[in-house]
Amino acid sequence: MRKLRIMTIACWTLLGAGLWGFSEIALSASQCKEADVNPVSGHTECVNPLGAPVDPPPTRPPVVKLAVFDFELDDGTPAAAFLGQATSTEATMERVSSEARRMLAESGRYMLIDVSQVDAEPVRAKSLRTCDGCEAGIASHIGAQQALIGVVKRVTQTDYYVLIRITDAETGKVLDQQSANFAGGPDGWASGVRMLLKHQVLVSADEP
DSSP: OHHHHHHHHHHHHHHHHHHHHHHHHHHHHHHEEEEEEOTTTOOEEEEEETTOOOOOOOOOOOOEEEEEOOOEEEEOOHHHHHHTSOSSOHHHHHHHHHHHHHHHHHTSSEEEEOOTTOOOHHHHTTOGGGSSSTHHHHHHHTTOSEEEEEEEEEEETTEEEEEEEEEETTTOOEEEEEEEEEEOOGGGHHHHHHHHIIIIIHHHHTOO
């Protein structure tokens, strides 16, 4: 009989401990966003209590309406001087412009404004690089906040520069200007533009 009482007390003790543990977990779950078991005490502890202050997510800069004009070719090779015309095809430059627009759009920082219907002479003649900043006014006219012009400057058959300039459409102020030298023929120009955008232009856009 005595043994029976001892076993009954033990059972109730174990049951009470189990219910206490369950209630402790339930309490933690109701009061915590996140709970964990302390390896020393064996008790559940609140890691992230409800209502605890949390750091707000970093503010994301507003998306900028950007007019990306077709990239222009400045061909300074002896062959171009001799022939009196550029030595690359229009299709090559179209690939360059398309790659730049793709990267800028996918960055999430810009909303590209359509420039295909712009009839301004410097745009049609692809002479924005020499129009003394006129791209800003053209961009503003079509509703863009910023304007981007790009130039591939060919020095030799296998040596070229890529230059990119971004200006404020309202003030004409140059916001960013980057350039880099690359080796390769026309087939690699789009790759050079991609590298400049990735490692210099889009990086500088993250700086305050």
